[in-house]
Structure formats: C-alpha cells, structure tokens
Amino acid sequence: MKRIALYHLETLTWIARLGTFQAAAERLHTTQPAISARVREVEDQLGIALFRREGRRMVLTARGRLLIDSCEPLWTGLEQALLDISDFAGASGMIRIGSGEIAAASCLPAFIQAVERDMPGVSMEVELDLTARMLQLLLTGARDLVFLAGPVASPNIRTQPIGALHLAWVAGRAVAQAGGFARPLPVWSLPDPSPIHGAMRDALAQQGVAARSINSCNNVRTLVEIVANGGGAAVLPETMVRGEIASGRLVEILPRPDRMLHFEAAIRAREQEPLVLELFRRTAGLQIDPG
Known part of the structure; x- marks a missing residue:
C-alpha cells in the first residue's frame, strides 16, 4: 500500500476547497512551495500526475480530480469524528x-x-x-x-x-431647527452597492424630497459625525444612532423608510x-x- 500521510489528505482537500495552491498554503499556514512539494510526494507515491500546467495555472488532471474528490470526504469524516467526540471543545x-x-x-x-x-x-x-x-x-x-x-x-x-433593523432619516440639531429638507440638503450614505445606499435613494423618491448632493463614506461612525456636525442628512440604521437621537445630538427629520435593513x-x-x-x-x- 502506498504511504500517504494525513497531511497529504489535508493538503489535497484544501486545494479542492479553495481552488489554488496559494490559497491552500495560506489556510494551512505554510508556503506555496511546501504545498507543491506535498503534491509531488503524492504524485511520486502513486506514479501519476495530479496537475498539469496551463500557462501560469496548475489544473487538475482527470485522475487528480478523481483522487481529490475521493479524499475530501475521507478527511472531512475524520475531522467530524474527532470534533463530535469532544463536542467541538477540542476544535482548533x-x-x-x-x-x-x-x-x-x-x-x-x-x-x-x-x-x-x-x-x-x-x-x-x-x-x-x-x-x-x-x-x-x-x-x-x-x-x-x-x-x-x-x-x-x-x-x-x-x-x-x-434579523433586520429599522432605518432613520437623521440630521444634526441645527439642520433640523433650520427646517431640514425644507431646502435641498447634502445627503450622505454608505457607497453603492450597499443596501443602505439603495434604501436612501428609495426613501428620497418615496418622500418626494430633493438632495443638494449625494455623498458617500464607507464608515457608519464617520457618517454619524458628519451629519451630527451639520454636514447634511443621512439614512442610517436606527440602532447605530439611538444614543445620539436620545441625547438630541441627532434629530429624525423625515418619517422612517418602510424598507428595513x-x-x-x-x-x-x-x-x-x-x-x-x-x-x-x-x-x-x-x-x-x-x-
């Protein structure tokens, strides 16, 4: 019987799961050359080629795919058995x-x-x-x-x-006291294609209000600070601005959108x-x- 070690099965399984030698190396906390060496060891033991080079890519041969497809359930079954015995307390x-x-x-x-x-x-x-x-x-x-x-x-x-969150149209206290959307305001949102960005555009159309400009920032906490300091209005998750609304630092200036996040x-x-x-x-x- 050919001498194939457990780490060989693990290596082949992660190549199958992640698709590349490099991704398998990162997952197994080793290097791509080390993964290549393990594959060569299996090929030498079995006397077959598991991969062939196509340009810069390594592609599974038909026999290589058959072996990896067979190895994956074996390795997964071993992992599952060991974890079940310890009720996952021994997981690492x-x-x-x-x-x-x-x-x-x-x-x-x-x-x-x-x-x-x-x-x-x-x-x-x-x-x-x-x-x-x-x-x-x-x-x-x-x-x-x-x-x-x-x-x-x-x-x-x-x-x-x-779960899901309600959204709220908020602005800083000074903007709210000045009439909110009585005049066009700058509107801030997470970037498209964030679901919040889509909800913001839907809410503008639903409420029939105009934005002076639509701006984006990829950090909700920064958005809160921008609008709280008078930078305009924003549709934000209610849970993220609950404290600011309670303190009066932010004010809801339009009805909450029907769409939840x-x-x-x-x-x-x-x-x-x-x-x-x-x-x-x-x-x-x-x-x-x-x-």
Missing part, C-alpha cells in the same frame, strides 16, 4: 470572519465570546468591510464566515437570516469543513439588534 485552527460595521457593533461580540468560551483552541481573525467586498473574499476562500447586509441571492452562497450570516454553498459548518449553525441563534 483559524477561522477567518468578515463582518460589516453594523453587525460588528451588535451581535458579533457575543458570538465571538461564545466561541472563545466553548472552543478555546480556535483562533479568530476578524476583518470589517462592506458587503460586496466580503462576498468576494468569501467566494475566493479568503474568509470562512461573513456577517453582511442582505438579502444576498447567489447559488454559491448559503445564508442564515439574523436585513442581515445574514453566510458561508460558501460547498463548504465542507466541520468547524465552519458548526459556527454557521450557531448563527441561527443570533439577533442583529438584541436591544
């Missing part, structure tokens, strides 16, 4: 999480705290970004689990709803790693705005 590894600013300020801290408590061997890398960018990183394998504004419809993404947790549709699937399962208990 790095999980890369992407989140929008709103989810990061709401449900994400409690989620991370629960993972740290229940799975002390798991490390987490969290990066904040806009929805479009997070989807791209998820699909390329650079993120394992993302929290984003939705709804997102894609055959390559599996999603779990985690929905949020989802998402993983790749073909995700097979048991740890990622378990964390995704746990997102069903989250609520974007528990307050």
Whole structure:
C-alpha cells in the first residue's frame, strides 16, 4: 500500500476547497512551495500526475480530480469524528470572519465570546468591510464566515437570516431647527452597492424630497459625525444612532423608510469543513439588534 500521510489528505482537500495552491498554503499556514512539494510526494507515491500546467495555472488532471474528490470526504469524516467526540471543545485552527460595521457593533461580540468560551483552541481573525467586498473574499476562500447586509441571492452562497433593523432619516440639531429638507440638503450614505445606499435613494423618491448632493463614506461612525456636525442628512440604521437621537445630538427629520435593513450570516454553498459548518449553525441563534 502506498504511504500517504494525513497531511497529504489535508493538503489535497484544501486545494479542492479553495481552488489554488496559494490559497491552500495560506489556510494551512505554510508556503506555496511546501504545498507543491506535498503534491509531488503524492504524485511520486502513486506514479501519476495530479496537475498539469496551463500557462501560469496548475489544473487538475482527470485522475487528480478523481483522487481529490475521493479524499475530501475521507478527511472531512475524520475531522467530524474527532470534533463530535469532544463536542467541538477540542476544535482548533483559524477561522477567518468578515463582518460589516453594523453587525460588528451588535451581535458579533457575543458570538465571538461564545466561541472563545466553548472552543478555546480556535483562533479568530476578524476583518470589517462592506458587503460586496466580503462576498468576494468569501467566494475566493479568503474568509470562512461573513456577517453582511442582505438579502444576498447567489447559488454559491448559503445564508442564515439574523434579523433586520429599522432605518432613520437623521440630521444634526441645527439642520433640523433650520427646517431640514425644507431646502435641498447634502445627503450622505454608505457607497453603492450597499443596501443602505439603495434604501436612501428609495426613501428620497418615496418622500418626494430633493438632495443638494449625494455623498458617500464607507464608515457608519464617520457618517454619524458628519451629519451630527451639520454636514447634511443621512439614512442610517436606527440602532447605530439611538444614543445620539436620545441625547438630541441627532434629530429624525423625515418619517422612517418602510424598507428595513436585513442581515445574514453566510458561508460558501460547498463548504465542507466541520468547524465552519458548526459556527454557521450557531448563527441561527443570533439577533442583529438584541436591544
């Protein structure tokens, strides 16, 4: 019998999951040459070519695809068995999480705290970004689990709803006292294609008011400061401006839009790693705005 080690199965599985040697190397915390060397070891043991070069890309041969498709359920089954025995308390590894600013300020801290408590061997890398960018990183394998504004419809993404937020038209106190949209105001929003940007444009049309200009910023906290200091008006998630409204620093100057901002947790549709699937399962208990 050929001597194929477990780390060979793991390497082949991650190449299959992520599509490239480089992505597999990043996931396994090694280098691309190390991944290439492992593949060569398997090829030498079996006496077959698993990949062939096409330009700068390495493409699976037919026999290579057959082997990797066979290896993936073997490795996944082993991972699942070991994790089931320990009820995931013995889980280890790095999980890369992407989140929008709103989810990061709401449900994400409690989620991370629960993972740290229940799975002390798991490390987490969290990066904040806009929805479009997070989807791209998820699909390329650079993120394992993302929290984003939705709804997102894609055959390559599996999603779990985690709640919705009301939106509010707000401006600083001085702008409100001057009549708000009685005259055209500068309007601020997250950049297109953010769902908030679309909700802002829908709300302008629904209310029949004119914007003097439409401006964008990719940070909600910065948007709050801009409008609070008299820079115009904005449609923002009510939960993010609740304190400023209560203090009078911001004032609601138009009725709240009918459209709510929905949020989802998402993983790749073909995700097979048991740890990622378990964390995704746990997102069903989250609520974007528990307050």
